[in-house]
Amino acid sequence: MSEKKPVNFQWAINHGIAEEMRRDPNVFIVGEDVGKPGGPFGVTRGIIKEFGPERAVDTPISEGAIVGLCCGAAAAGLRPVAEIMFMNFITLAVEEFYNQASKMHWMFGGQVKVPMVVRAMTAGGFGAGPHHSSSLEGWFASMPGLKVVMPSNPVNAKGLMKAAIRDDNPVLYVEPLASYKLKMEMPEGDYITPIGKAEVVKEGSDVSIVSIGRMRLESEKAVAKLTEEGINAELIDLLTVNPLDMETIYESVKKTNRLVIIHEAKKVMGVGAEVAAAVQEEVFDWLDAPVARVAAPFTHIAFQPQLEKHYLPDAEKLVAKVKELVG
């Protein structure tokens, strides 16, 4: 069915989940406020009405048990889609991701598959403060057996959600609160955005910019500004942080000879560190400048607006960094 009217990020996720629930009776949603209230930010609105409370399950506030329930249910043949709200709360379920979900398939010699999706939100830019604003994808990207996707706009948000639900592995789906109202015209019909494949958003020749999650929007602004100044940047949206699509990045670096990575998470131990290290290991000879990173500093995110603005990477900081490399 064609969706002519532009759809926002929230509804794109909602449509992705609902379409998969229509297609596969083993798919259900579970978590705090996901059923009757329709999600803390309305992402699962209407699901309980169409599919009933058996497939839209409200739970107590028990993050570990929610993710544990998903592991057990997935091992028993269902396809849970859980919500953990703000990504900070996922710290209460790291055990279930690290010791259980990511290991079960391998550890049991392939006896079970664990097809589950857990949604969590990064919320930088809202003044939500130290307990509601963190970007922890780097922790999870370091877990073999767990896929981690970070959509950046409504089209890939829907496509990645559908791919995640169909995937036979546990998938952490990280969505940016700051982009919820972003609207786009959607492709017609059933489609997925493949997991593990980066998107070359714009081709260029002078520098490669690799963005993660919400930073694609900042990067698009930066690319426009750089174009005005005569710098032709290539923009790659990573979309998946495990497994990393390094081939796309290597090809780009071979063409532009310069690389900047931008993400909302901290620079120290962030995904950008892994990308930079892999690039110097594999395509060192093609580099004309050190690999640069634009990311959060090694401190805590503040609720205070001026401090938060200083903390978060943005288009302006990216433009400045690119000019250092190219200039």
Add this chain to the structure above:
Amino acid sequence: MKLNKDLKIDLYKRMVRIRTFEDNTTTIFAGGEMPGFLHLSQGEEAVAVGTCANLELEDAIFTTHRGHGCIIAKGADLKPMMAELFGRIDGCCKGRAGSMHFADVKTGCMGSNGVVGEGMRLAIGTAFAQKYKKTKNVTAVYFGEGATGTGAFHESFNMAATLNLPVIFVCSINLYAQMTHKSVHIAIENVADRAPSYGAPGVTIDGNDVELVYEEAVKAVKHTRAGKGPYLIECKTYRHHGHFEGDPCNYRPEGELEEWLKKDPVVLYEKKLKKEGVLDDKQIKALKDAAQKEVDEAVELARKSPQPEVEELYRGIFA
């Protein structure tokens, strides 16, 4: 409840099978042939057998790091199980899991766990699936008194109750959580007292009396299969060996083990069945010999099975 003769023999046989498997494992491990850590459950066989004898193949169980007893009671084949303990490719987890992370999914053994309490969070998941698919199956999850101090116990019991899930919580009170006495872990006498606070029934029983455990498990299985939500059985028992093989057990008061050995569930039941005329010495010997033969065959196969190639480390990380 009157248990028939065949059932009594079945309960005894299952206990002997577990005891034989684990006693042999003790010797083999001490000889240095088995890698990793080993946590054994001699003394707790009645808990495993009394509960699992009530479960169907399709019912699920989750076990602790001390899980051999429940896994054997549930019906796992000893051959791939022993090969797994040896870390060999014919192990049911291809030698990747060992004793502590063992699973045999086709018999409903959904996983032992190296993290105390964690089986409970997974158990609500299989129970959710059993209910979602409208089966009459149930999930039993095993844990000790130490696990009742984890958030996993509270979260899982509460969620099993709020979502009305078919979970049987089986708590083995074996007096020590790791190396520390029960009194350090809980301030109340009976864990079962906690069940009503979640809105579920809970009973405390002598965990060394296999028939008593069986009878209580009948009630628990009936309750959970009927869709009435979770149920807790607390079994008072004792761990004959240390926390792990090689543990010097210097924390146990003198004479404590000897007192409990007098209440050894396998010995007690053997005496009872002899007294009742269900089994005689000859039949008992035959059952023990059969168990030993089965274990010997499993050990032989495990020793012949190859070590996994290093490529196995990289195979099947993703499904």
